[in-house]
Amino acid sequence: DGGITQSPKYLFRKEGQNVTLSCEQNLNHDAMYWYRQDPGQGLRLIYYSQIVNDFQKGDIAEGYSVSREKKESFPLTVTSAQKNPTAFYLCASSPRPGQGYEQFFGPGTRLTVL
């Protein structure tokens, strides 16, 4: 079955620690995205990648980093520089970047900083 997987589903981290969230897709999509969602809020774009070995900052990139070494994978690292990292993180992909293309979302990772 094609789709997007994210792991882990729940993640706990101590303050000051970096943590990496996994995102893998087997849909052969060019574009991938990371969003953050806070309770009762919409999705805010952290980073996006239109093609392998290329990625761009979204609206709230500070304190986060990404890589896109393979088409299938787009891991997100939440660094200690992120002031308020507790949130629900969603990874998405689309066949090509741009208007009108449906974004397919993974199940999300809920990160809690203790």
Place this chain on the structure above:
Amino acid sequence: GQSLEQPSEVTAVEGAIVQINCTYQTSGFYGLSWYQQHDGGAPTFLSYNALDGLEETGRFSSFLSRSDSYGYLLLQELQMKDSASYFCAVSARTGANNLFFGTGTRLTVIP
């Protein structure tokens, strides 16, 4: 920049019809999308409008008026499983034409 407005909460009765409105402000508007998200789940795509008018997909329809910077999602024959949050999102001819999401409308369907 971009901004979207949609009601925060809507309650409707099972079997009824409900309309969720979305107004937007953006430069270089290209299209309006709708996504559904159940509690704790992933958003799923419902519809996309680039041109004025109504798009129908089963019980769900979506409307766009570019001149009014306005759209809505219409849900008919409401079912309990339709209880979820609904997000409108704009795409624009800026940067990579990414989606910019509204804050969502929480729909509660009651018996």
